Amino acid sequence: MTLKQCEAECLKNCSCMAYSNSDIRKGGSGCLIWFGDLIDIREFTGDAATDIYIRMSASELGLDRKKEEDLDLPLFDLAIVASATNNFSKANMIGKGGFGPVYKGILSTGQEIAVKRLSNNSGQGLQEFKNKAWLLWTEDKALELMDQCLKDSCVESQVLRCIQVGLLCVQKCSADRPTMSSVVFMLGNEEAVLPQPKQPGFFVDSSSDGNGGRCQTENEVTVTRLEAR
Incomplete structure (x- = not known):
């Protein structure tokens, strides 16, 4: 036998x-x-x-395995942040960088926070963040998207997995994007092999001509409008 x-x-x-x-x-x-x-x-x-x-x-x-704590990132409304920083008063400003000023504040729970308020000309809006995420991924530097303050409180492999799944969900071709059931499976099974994401539909790259022009990829999102007969 x-x-x-x-x-x-x-x-x-x-x-x-x-x-x-x-x-x-x-x-x-x-x-x-x-x-x-x-x-x-x-x-x-x-x-x-x-x-x-x-x-x-x-x-x-699992007794001898390292226990991994779930990372729960809180989200705060603008009103809560504004109240904690005295409506972004100058007295609460602790520094100023190229992207905007940084303010200190205290939440209603007594927790101290630091908030960076992006200026209008910071070049760090939603579009720029999306482009930065893709560029860092292609350069094998995706962990730079994570706040360094969280480095000791999370598992790097899980962070990279979440970033990879996120990029899979915004690929240019909708047929390449995973279904929600596949997303749940990929996030819940660390042994599952993930495909490499393709270029996202929102990616904007600088052109190589001397005019400083930009070429944009088309966002293939469709909108259905219902009309009564």
């Missing part, structure tokens, strides 16, 4: 605690199965040793 057959026999019985494939005859092999406590076990080394496979519950297998 092979090891695979021995495993199958053990899985058929809920009382099976362990199994092993042992050489019980010259040139042959047999299946040893334990029910209840593991008895008649001896430790051998070298060629005389035989592996024993112990059946355990999934909860027991």
Whole structure:
């Protein structure tokens, strides 16, 4: 009996605690199965040793694994942020960069926050952020999208997986985009192999001519308008 057959026999019985494939005859092999406590076990080394496979519950297998905490990012309304920073008053401004000023504030819970308010000419609007996300992905620098303050409180592989799934959902060709059921599967199964995302439909790139012009890709989003007869 092979090891695979021995495993199958053990899985058929809920009382099976362990199994092993042992050489019980010259040139042959047999299946040893334990029910209840593991008895008649001896430790051998070298060629005389035989592996024993112990059946355990999934909860027991996860005891020694590093527990990963779910990362819950809060979202705040503009009114809450404005109230926390005294309506972005100059007294609360703690710095100013190329993208806009940074304000300190205190939420109603007492938590201190820092808020960057983008200026109108910062060049960091929604369109620019989308382009930046794709460029960082193609340059293998997608983790730069994550706030460095979160680096020690999240799992990098999960962040990269979320970014990759997000880019798959906004590919230029709608036929390439995954369905919602596929999205749920990809996010919930870390062992699932994800396809490489193609260029998104919103990507804007600079042209190579000297006029500084821009070429834009077409956003293939359709709108259906219902009219009564």
